[in-house]
Amino acid sequence: MTPATDRLPLPLHARGRLPLRWLTSDAWLGLLVCLLVLSGCGGGGSGEAVPMEGSRDVQTIASRVNGSSYPLNVYLPPASAGPRSALPVIYALDGEWWFEVLVNIAETTHARVIIVGIGNPALRGRDYVPGNFCTVGGGGHVAYLNFIGSELIPYIERTYGGDPARRVLLGHSHGGSFVLYAMFAQAPGQHLFSAYLASDASVSCMTDTAYGWERSYAASYSELPVRLHLSYATGGNYEANLRYSQAIEQRRYARLAFRAQAYDGGHTGIIPRAFADAVAFALATGP
16 A cells, blocks of 8 residues: 655745755655746746746735634736636645646646635645644644635635636645545535645545545535546555545536546656646536
8 A cells, every 4th residue: 555645845935945865756856846837937947038928926814713824826817818807716725836836837828817826834734634644733624724715715806806606726735635625515505616626635644534524525415516636646645546536436426527537656746747637627618
């Protein structure tokens, strides 16, 4: 059995502060991805930098729900995208790591989408997951979902726009587990998001709890009216995610658009491929 994995590369602001020998192989892959993204967005490499179509903004939001502050990185598409009130919004967990990856995807594919990278990695072990055997300090996931729904989303839509019917939640590793929790925590018609994108989720760190989310939902509802993309790495949390995806498929939820997809590579090595496919799936209008 593949061991549970919740290893991530260092956030951009922390890189260079630790001896390089402390980085795992997956961290090296994550660092390589970020370097490639910076190059693709005009942040490095040779030749002329490619002008960026969209724009960026940086904010901080203080939550009354859990007493924490979260840095926000926001990407806005060009004005040619049309009214911002009609645009989909991708809310990305672990924003320090994945915001630049998603911006590069949006710029490369000309996706007309707002991207919100939610930061503060020091709190991810508390905010994303319940108590588990991979990391310590869990249990803040209920309050974090409350923060997103009652504080973050209203702030983003009031400040930048976004179509409430086209919200997307994306997370990797512990973030992927939070995506699954958030989806199963809300009844049909009450989901905060229309699409849920879980990448190599750490469900094997909390097997009984993660299956409990799905079983509790299925006990009350036969339909799951969302889009769900569940990706997993052959060198990461493959077995646990494969079994979890099979459990979801066997329910045959009505109105669920579901895609489970395996990728060759390590825990972070499947990025940005998995993210690009997931975003395309979330924004698609068909099955």
